Structures are given as C-alpha cells and as structure tokens.
Amino acid sequence: MPKLGADMTVGTVVAWTRQPGEFVRRGDIVAQVDTDKGVIDIEVFATGVLEQILVLPGQTVPVGTPLATIRETGAPEERVPGAWAGPPPAEAGVAPQAPQAPPPPLPPPASAFGAGAVARAGHQPAASMAQPEPPGGMPVSAQGPPAAPARLRISPSARELARALGVDPAAVQGTGRGGAITREDIQRAAAQRAGALGRPRAEEAAAAGQPSAGAPATQQPAPGPSQAGPAQVAPPQLPPPQVAPPQAGPPQAGAPPTAAESPLAAAPMARGVQLPAEERAARMRQSIAAAMSRSKREIPHYYLGTTIDLHRAVTWLAAENERRTVTQRLLYGALLIKATALALRDFPELNGFYMDGRYKPNEAIHVGVAVSLRLGGLIAPALHHTDRLDLSTLMERLRGLVQRVRGGSLRGSELADPTITVTSLGEQGVELVLPVIYPPQVAIVGFGKVVERAWAVEGQVVVRPTITATLAADHRVSDGHRGALFLAAIDRLLQQPESL
Amino acid sequence: MKHDDLRQTVLRVLGEIAPEADLERLQPNVAFRQQLDLDSMDFLNFVIALHEATQVEIPERDYWRLASLDGCVEYLAQRLSARQQ
Numbered sequence: 001m002p003k004l005g006a007d008m009t010v011g012t013v014v015a016w017t018r019q020p021g022e023f024v025r026r027g028d029i030v031a032q033v034d035t036d037k038g039v040i041d042i043e044v045f046a047t048g049v050l051e052q053i054l055v056l057p058g059q060t061v062p063v064g065t066p067l068a069t070i071r072e073t074g075a076p077e078e079r080v081p082g083a084w085a086g087p088p089p090a091e092a093g094v095a096p097q098a099p100q101a102p103p104p105p106l107p108p109p110a111s112a113f114g115a116g117a118v119a120r121a122g123h124q125p126a127a128s129m130a131q132p133e134p135p136g137g138m139p140v141s142a143q144g145p146p147a148a149p150a151r152l153r154i155s156p157s158a159r160e161l162a163r164a165l166g167v168d169p170a171a172v173q174g175t176g177r178g179g180a181i182t183r184e185d186i187q188r189a190a191a192q193r194a195g196a197l198g199r200p201r202a203e204e205a206a207a208a209g210q211p212s213a214g215a216p217a218t219q220q221p222a223p224g225p226s227q228a229g230p231a232q233v234a235p236p237q238l239p240p241p242q243v244a245p246p247q248a249g250p251p252q253a254g255a256p257p258t259a260a261e262s263p264l265a266a267a268p269m270a271r272g273v274q275l276p277a278e279e280r281a282a283r284m285r286q287s288i289a290a291a292m293s294r295s296k297r298e299i300p301h302y303y304l305g306t307t308i309d310l311h312r313a314v315t316w317l318a319a320e321n322e323r324r325t326v327t328q329r330l331l332y333g334a335l336l337i338k339a340t341a342l343a344l345r346d347f348p349e350l351n352g353f354y355m356d357g358r359y360k361p362n363e364a365i366h367v368g369v370a371v372s373l374r375l376g377g378l379i380a381p382a383l384h385h386t387d388r389l390d391l392s393t394l395m396e397r398l399r400g401l402v403q404r405v406r407g408g409s410l411r412g413s414e415l416a417d418p419t420i421t422v423t424s425l426g427e428q429g430v431e432l433v434l435p436v437i438y439p440p441q442v443a444i445v446g447f448g449k450v451v452e453r454a455w456a457v458e459g460q461v462v463v464r465p466t467i468t469a470t471l472a473a474d475h476r477v478s479d480g481h482r483g484a485l486f487l488a489a490i491d492r493l494l495q496q497p498e499s500l
Numbered sequence: 501m502k503h504d505d506l507r508q509t510v511l512r513v514l515g516e517i518a519p520e521a522d523l524e525r526l527q528p529n530v531a532f533r534q535q536l537d538l539d540s541m542d543f544l545n546f547v548i549a550l551h552e553a554t555q556v557e558i559p560e561r562d563y564w565r566l567a568s569l570d571g572c573v574e575y576l577a578q579r580l581s582a583r584q585q
Contacts, residue, residue, distance in 0.1 A: 321560045326551045329560065331540050374520050374537065402541050426539040 003063045004415040012060040036287035038408045048072035153180035164357035165190040284377040300475040310465045316497040334395040341386035343489035349478040350443040359477045368418025371405040382418035442474035510572045513549040528569040
C-alpha cells in the first residue's frame with residue numbers, strides 16, 4: 001500500500017484491474033485504492049508477471065503492506081502463503097485470516113525484486129512517502145535486499161534516524177520483526193542517552209524531526225503505524241479496517257470466497273466500497289488538518305512576497321492564444337507554473353524533502369499544483385518534470401490533472417511525489433496568499449489574482465496587470481536571502497514569456 | 501440551432517462542469533461567475549465544450565460575451581447565423 005500523502009496511514013483496495021499471471025510493465029495501472037483523497041490509480045514500478053495478489057478488494061490495510069508480488073523476468077518463483085495467485089490450490093486458503101496477508105518480514109535477497117514491485121512501497125520507510133520514483137530512475141531494489149545476511153537488521157529510515165541522533169545502531173536492541181531495529185528503538189536509545197547526559201528531551205524530538213512521527217496521531221482515530229516504518233508494523237496490532245465494509249460483493253475476511261468465485265470477480269462492482277460523499281469530505285478535511293497541523297508544528301516558515309508586472313506575459317499570451325484553437329489555448333497559470341519550475345533549477349534548497357531530520361534536495365522538479373475540489377478540500381498532484389515541459393504540453397497535462405482531480409481518477413505517482421507546490425488563487429480570489437508548506441516539502445509558492453494597478457514605468461505612471469507572488473519556505477533549509485532571489489528569478493522569467 | 505436548443509446546450513455543458521450547481525435557479529442575465537464557483541480552468545473547459553457542441557470558433561477576445569446564459573445564447577446564435585449566410 002503506497003503512501004499517497006504524508007498523512008495517509010491506511011488505504012482500501014477498491015479493485016484490481018489486472019489479474020494474476022498477467023504481464024505488467026512499469027507504469028501500468030494495476031489497481032485502484034480508496035484514500036482520503038479519493039480513488040487513486042496505482043501503478044507498478046517493475047516489469048514482470050503479476051504473480052500474487054495479497055490484498056483483496058474491500059480490504060483496508062496500513063501503508064506499507066505489500067499489495068501484490070511481481071516476478072520480474074528471470075526471477076525464481078516465490079509464493080507468499082495465503083495469497084491469491086490464480087485458481088486457488090485446495091489447501092491454500094485464498095482469503096487471508098487477517099485483514100491482509102502477513103507481509104514477508106524482510107525481503108530475502110532472492111525474492112526481493114519480485115516482492116519489491118507493487119510491494120515496493122511496503123519496504124519503504126513511512127517517512128519517505130514523497131520520495132519520488134523518478135521515471136526511469138531508482139531501481140526497485142533500492143531499499144530491498146540486505147547486502148549481507150550478517151548485516152544489522154535495520155530499515156534505512158531507522159538507520160538515518162540513528163545517524164541524525166548520533167546513535168550507534170549496533171548497540172541498540174531491536175524489538176521489531178525478527179529482531180529488526182525500528183525507529184522507535186533508535187529514539188528510545190537516544191532518549192536514554194539524553195537522559196543520562198541531561199540533554200533536554202524536546203531537543204531530541206526536534207532533532208528527530210521525523211515527518212511521520214505522531215503527525216496524524218492526534219487528529220486521526222486510527223492508532224496505526226504513526227511511528228514505526230511499515231516494515232516494522234506487526235499485523236496483529238493493526239487497527240480494524242477503518243473504512244466501512246463493502247456494501248456488497250467483495251469478499252471479506254472470514255468469508256473466504258469459494259474456489260469457484262474468484263475474489264477478483266468482485267472488481268467490476270468494487271466501486272461499491274467507496275464512501276458516501278459527506279464521509280469522504282470529512283475524511284479529506286481530517287487529512288488536510290493533519291498535514292497542515294504538522295506543518296505548522298514542525299516547519300519554521302518564513303514568508304516573502306513581491307508584486308510582478310504581468311504586462312508582457314499577458315500581452316504575449318493574448319497574441320499566442322489568438323493563433324491557437326480553443327482546445328490548445330494557454331492559461332496564464334501555465335506560465336506561472338513554468339516560470340516557477342525554471343527558477344527552481346538554481347534553487348535546490350527549495351525543491352526536495354525534509355525527512356528524518358535532514359534535507360534531501362530532489363534533482364527532478366515535480367511541481368504540485370493545488371487544485372480545489374468543487375465541494376471543498378484540495379489536492380496538489382504533481383506535474384512531472386515541470387521544468388522540461390513546453391508550455392503546450394504543460395497546459396495539456398494541467399488540464400488533464402485538474403480533470404482527473406475533479407473526476408476522481410488520479411494516479412498514485414501524481415499524488416505522492418510533488419517536490420514543491422504552487423497555489424494560485426485564480427481570477428476570482430484575492431491579491432495575496434500566505435500558503436502553508438505541505439510536509440515533507442520545504443517550500444510553496446503562491447500567486448494571487450491578477451489586479452490592474454497604477455505602475456511606474458520609466459518615470460511614467462501606467463496601468464498594468466500585476467500579480468503578487470509569495471513564497472513560504474522552510475527556515476531549517478533555506479534563508480530569506482535565497483528565497484528573495486528565487487522570487488526575483490520568477491519575476492525575471494515572466495518578463496520573457498516567449499522563452500518559457 | 502434555435503435559441504431554446506442553444507439554451508439547453510449551454511445548460512448541459514454547464515451542468516457537466518459544475519455538477520453541484522442548481523441550474524434551475526440560474527439567473528439568465530447575471531454572470532455565471534457571480535452565481536457559480538468557476539475558475540479559469542472551468543471556464544476554459546466550458547468554452548471548449550461549447551465549441552465542440554456547436555462547432556463555433558470562439559476567439560479569446562469574445563470570452564466576455566459568454567459571461568451569462570443569455571450572453572452565451574445570443575453570441576452563439578449570432579455566430580451560427582453568420583456562418584449560414
């Protein structure tokens with residue numbers, strides 16, 4: 001179950017769109033998952049045969065639970081007991097007894113690739129939710145197979161935390177699955193040492209600065225894996241499914257389907273597991289509350305603003321749109337997004353993620369675009385490689401994105417990995433927005449509505465369309481001086497709209 | 501297309517873009533934006549849908565004429581009859 005937002009703790013499989021035994025390619029949509037943000041299409045990150053489906057439609061599982069296994073070409077066949085893998089053998093219970101099949105403890109080297117595919121997110125620390133899967137980038141095994149069997153059993157996330165807190169993992173007693181060292185173990189060790197040294201506890205917590213820690217704990221009823229990485233979550237402690245059981249169709253735990261009726265046959269009617277609109281809206285409110293509370297609690301924001309003359313951009317845009325058919329026309333919002341993305345190339349301290357107590361800049365620029373929903377709430381999915389898209393393509397993607405947000409067919413990768421967010425109030429809004437950073441991102445750029453102002457140009461006062469751009473950025477990572485240069489760079493780029 | 505047909509077309513397109521809107525209560529001579537929650541992307545999609553439904557090319561400089569239901573009907577009728585002549 002991929003983490004589709006810093007605040008997501010559980011997700012419900014709505015449907016599998018591919019069957020066991022089918023060949024899937026990296027990027028293919030294989031399933032749909034219901035979250036606070038609506039139904040999201042889930043893509044795979046490996047190419048191979050969809051071997052086993054571990055979580056059936058209607059089941060709610062915590063983030064990190066493997067959903068299925070993919071056997072990459074050449075990999076040995078490996079089966080997870082209790083999983084659905086085509087026509088069920090008589091003895092292998094098709095439906096797991098627990099709400100989900102028990103995830104394999106830690107991927108053994110041989111099966112790591114296979115298990116890593118859809119389940120890849122399962123072996124990823126919770127905190128790395130936004131760590132984007134750069135298209136064509138990170139190998140599936142990045143956090144998979146332990147290099148040597150004798151190695152310490154510790155997740156990358158816990159290892160990083162240990163480094164951040166100056167704890168030697170080798171000296172820590174692991175309490176996780178199979179004796180694995182968890183983040184909590186590291187924190188406990190650090191706290192004990194801090195106690196011994198008389199170091200203030202609060203500082204410890206601040207140093208930990210871990211995005212996943214306790215963020216939703218106060219807002220969300222689900223106990224869930226708020227502290228530990230998913231790899232350490234022991235199934236018996238899982239919360240009961242938070243989501244209302246399916247009204248019809250999809251099999252539930254305890255009611256195993258007969259061999260005759262494939263659990264996947266439930267897929268077409270699986271939309272039935274969706275929540276009513278009010279409940280969905282309430283959950284989205286809750287998830288926004290969790291993310292924004294965490295942002296305000298953890299991120300020392302600083303704010304900058306500047307008013308930009310849009311005369312050239314608007315004039316150029318009008319001439320450009322005159323030449324374009326209605327379906328190809330550009331909105332000025334596309335120019336703002338492109339200018340922001342281009343400016344970011346020189347400001348890596350604004351494009352990345354603050355996780356586990358330190359900042360990781362992200363090479364690729366994936367601008368998240370805040371899209372408000374008609375009945376309240378908002379989602380900020382990513383335009384991938386925004387800086388490399390020409391304006392026509394950017395506009396096309398933006399239109400598609402807004403339509404998918406409002407139509408409820410977003411892809412998981414779009415939700416999970418924006419490296420910065422842009423929020424534009426549009427023409428009907430107000431002049432100034434002081435936005436709140438979406439953790440673990442470290443910056444957000446806001447644009448108010450376009451306003452005509454008296455503007456001084458070469459000693460004359462003229463009327464110009466203007467827009468106020470603001471930046472909220474994370475003071476743990478950058479300072480106002482650099483932030484100011486960044487906003488100035490956006491201004492400069494908007495004065496040359498033809499080169500955007 | 502008759503005025504009534506055009507009116508129905510505009511309302512249908514509007515209903516697709518703002519499904520939550522109560523179009524029965526829409527005041528035909530008041531701007532959509534004062535009655536509905538439409539942003540620039542919605543408006544662009546509205547214009548695209550009108551274009552697809554009527555095949556009328558709608559240049560950006562004419563957008564202001566599409567601000568209300570009456571305005572849309574009048575504009576589209578005018579463009580369609582100009583095309584027939």
